Amino acid sequence: MVTCMIRLNGVALRYDAAVPARNSATASARNSATISARHGATVSARNSATMPAGSGDRAAAAFRVRDTSGGSPDGGSQDVLRDISFEVAQGGFRWLLGPSGAGKSSLLRLLHLAARPRGGAMEVLGVDVTKARRAALPALRQRIGMVFQDFRLIAHLSAFDNVALPQRLAGRPETQLRADVAELLRWVGLEGKGDVLPQSLSGGEQQRVAIARAVINRPALLLADEPTGNLDDVQAQRLMRLLTEMNRHGTTVIVATHNDALVARHKAPALRLEHGRLVGDG
Amino acid sequence: MAGWWVMAEPRIRDELGLRSALGGLMLPVLVAAMAFLAALALAGALAAAALSHRWQDGAASTLTVQVPRPDAPLPRLQDGPEETRLDRVMARLHASSAVASARALSEEELTALLRPWLGAMGEPGAAGLALPLPAVVEVHLVPSPPDPEHALDDLSAGLEAAAPGTVTESHGVWLERLSGLARSLQACAWLVLALVVGVAACVVTIATRAGLSARRDSIEIVHGLGATDGRIAAAFSFRAMRLAGLGGLGGTLLALPVLIGIAVLVRPFTGEVAGGLPDSVPGALWLCLPALPVGSALLGWLTAQGTVRRWLRGLP
Numbered sequence: 032m033v034t035c036m037i038r039l040n041g042v043a044l045r046y047d048a049a050v051p052a053r054n055s056a057t058a059s060a061r062n063s064a065t066i067s068a069r070h071g072a073t074v075s076a077r078n079s080a081t082m083p084a085g086s087g088d089r090a091a092a093a094f095r096v097r098d099t100s101g102g103s104p105d106g107g108s109q110d111v112l113r114d115i116s117f118e119v120a121q122g123g124f125r126w127l128l129g130p131s132g133a134g135k136s137s138l139l140r141l142l143h144l145a146a147r148p149r150g151g152a153m154e155v156l157g158v159d160v161t162k163a164r165r166a167a168l169p170a171l172r173q174r175i176g177m178v179f180q181d182f183r184l185i186a187h188l189s190a191f192d193n194v195a196l197p198q199r200l201a202g203r204p205e206t207q208l209r210a211d212v213a214e215l216l217r218w219v220g221l222e223g224k225g226d227v228l229p230q231s232l233s234g235g236e237q238q239r240v241a242i243a244r245a246v247i248n249r250p251a252l253l254l255a256d257e258p259t260g261n262l263d264d265v266q267a268q269r270l271m272r273l274l275t276e277m278n279r280h281g282t283t284v285i286v287a288t289h290n291d292a293l294v295a296r297h298k299a300p301a302l303r304l305e306h307g308r309l310v311g312d313g
Numbered sequence: 314m315a316g317w318w319v320m321a322e323p324r325i326r327d328e329l330g331l332r333s334a335l336g337g338l339m340l341p342v343l344v345a346a347m348a349f350l351a352a353l354a355l356a357g358a359l360a361a362a363a364l365s366h367r368w369q370d371g372a373a374s375t376l377t378v379q380v381p382r383p384d385a386p387l388p389r390l391q392d393g394p395e396e397t398r399l400d401r402v403m404a405r406l407h408a409s410s411a412v413a414s415a416r417a418l419s420e421e422e423l424t425a426l427l428r429p430w431l432g433a434m435g436e437p438g439a440a441g442l443a444l445p446l447p448a449v450v451e452v453h454l455v456p457s458p459p460d461p462e463h464a465l466d467d468l469s470a471g472l473e474a475a476a477p478g479t480v481t482e483s484h485g486v487w488l489e490r491l492s493g494l495a496r497s498l499q500a501c502a503w504l505v506l507a508l509v510v511g512v513a514a515c516v517v518t519i520a521t522r523a524g525l526s527a528r529r530d531s532i533e534i535v536h537g538l539g540a541t542d543g544r545i546a547a548a549f550s551f552r553a554m555r556l557a558g559l560g561g562l563g564g565t566l567l568a569l570p571v572l573i574g575i576a577v578l579v580r581p582f583t584g585e586v587a588g589g590l591p592d593s594v595p596g597a598l599w600l601c602l603p604a605l606p607v608g609s610a611l612l613g614w615l616t617a618q619g620t621v622r623r624w625l626r627g628l629p
């Protein structure tokens with residue numbers, strides 16, 4: 032576990048990541064100029080406690096999906112996804128590409144454990160979610176950050192409370208989380224808008240609140256569904272830098288997008304979906 | 314008011330917006346009505362129990378024996394003295410092992426008993442038709458005679474044989490009927506109480522379901538962020554507990570003057586020495602009444618827990 036400061040556009044964002052050892056070594060070597068890494072005790076205890084013990088190859092996969100179908104939004108029998116198989120190593124980065132309606136959001140819903148897969152096998156952070164007890168899933172979900180395509184902010188909570196929610200769920204004391212939430216809001220350019228309700232924010236501002244909420248707990252896995260859809264170019268670039276920094280520090284990142292320019296600028300392997308089937312991996 | 318909520322809710326913030334989703338007066342007012350009914354039913358049950366207990370104590374062991382033509386002489390038994398019918402009956406009574414004491418009412422006592430029906434006519438010396446009055450013997454039985462049913466039958470048969478026409482009236486029969494009545498009153502009261510609890514649970518369930526569907530989106534989001542069922546259920550059940558508890562308190566307070574009024578009306582029948590108002594409410598009721606708001610709160614908590622957890626099982 033490593034605590035670092037990510038400096039982007041002059042604003043420092045302290046970032047405690049769940050970092051497998053082999054990643055952190057290369058990461059801090061590569062990025063010693065921008066990232067000051069220190070081994071600290073101020074890391075999220077939850078992540079370190081529940082990380083798989085690194086027992087060989089099996090534990091190194093963040094997602095392992097085999098012959099999985101499902102993704103039906105209402106749990107019905109009409110499967111959106113069919114026979115999907117892929118694997119993402121911990122610390123990996125994937126684009127998730129495909130035409131509208133291909134099933135990108137549906138796949139992310141499966142990976143976020145918002146829908147149970149039908150058939151096949153699916154492992155998330157070493158936990159077999161097809162077999163896991165229901166009571167075991169909340170702890171797993173707390174280690175996954177998700178930026179929804181439609182943001183899914185809680186309408187009656189302020190921007191601040193929306194961002195603070197994952198920390199409160201993790202049981203972090205109010206006095207400790209205040210500074211972090213304020214810092215993150217400042218970083219996404221929403222300084223002074225902490226008290227505003229989502230309905231009074233622009234689409235892009237809501238998306239940035241959603242991004243802040245997804246990363247505040249330093250998740251081991253970060254899923255983002257069209258996270259730049261409502262952002263201008265500068266903000267999209269900032270977001271991509273945050274995502275790649277988090278990725279370098281061990282967070283597994285999957286980003287679904289239609290934004291070809293973004294994909295062209297950040298070369299990375301891609302999962303390609305078409306009509307609910309995986310047609311490309313790599 | 315706001316300060317009170319904060320104090321009562323130090324840990325759990327209103328993440329799900331339940332203050333508006335599970336709010337309003339519907340829940341507390343309905344629970345208050347249920348608590349009011351429960352208080353009355355409880356009072357009814359306790360009062361019926363107390364009355365039947367008292368009757369049992371007083372009347373279980375008394376008999377009345379009526380001897381018509383008490384002064385008529387009977388044929389002498391061998392070597393026996395000259396006896397009237399009453400003498401023979403009294404002798405039998407004193408000989409019985411089931412009888413603790415037997416006393417013939419004096420003429421004055423008898424006329425006092427009959428005056429309401431016969432008026433002055435029945436008084437000795439009054440000019441009028443001299444009524445042939447039977448003698449009335451008040452009999453106290455020993456506290457617990459062996460085989461009571463049998464002993465009484467034997468006794469009344471023996472008395473009838475001694476002086477034909479003698480009637481033995483056991484208060485036990487009336488007592489049976491009275492305590493049967495008291496028991497069915499008690500059963501009704503408990504039934505009402507059970508119904509009231511059931512209806513209150515339904516009210517809490519309906520209110521909780523309404524809250525769940527009003528906050529479905531928020532719950533799904535919080536669930537997706539990794540909130541446990543316990544946390545979500547706690548938010549609902551603390552809210553339901555507080556509202557139901559308040560309703561229970563209100564209903565109990567409303568019932569209090571009614572109960573004291575009833576207790577005042579009932580007091581003459583219980584043969585209790587007139588005391589202060591609080592004394593006239595059965596002691597057990599003073600213990601049960603505070604249990605109503607507490608019970609309402611508990612019911613609210615448990616019902617909401619069950620409802621929310623069942624609902625949450627529909628989420629992955």
Ligand SMILES: Nc1ncnc2c1ncn2[C@@H]1O[C@H](COP(=O)(O)OP(=O)(O)OP(=O)(O)O)[C@@H](O)[C@H]1O
Nearest residue numbers: 104105111129130131132133134135136137138180
């Ligand atoms: N709520 C829903 N009810 C019924 N069908 C749905 C629902 N949501 C999605 N679908 C269907 O599932 C399929 C995949 O949808 P999904 O949202 O996963 O696509 P997507 O790849 O994310 O598209 P986009 O790029 O437009 O976001 C679509 O054919 C869509 O019609």
Ligand SMILES: [Mg+2]
Nearest residue numbers: 135136180256
């Ligand atoms: Mg989508």
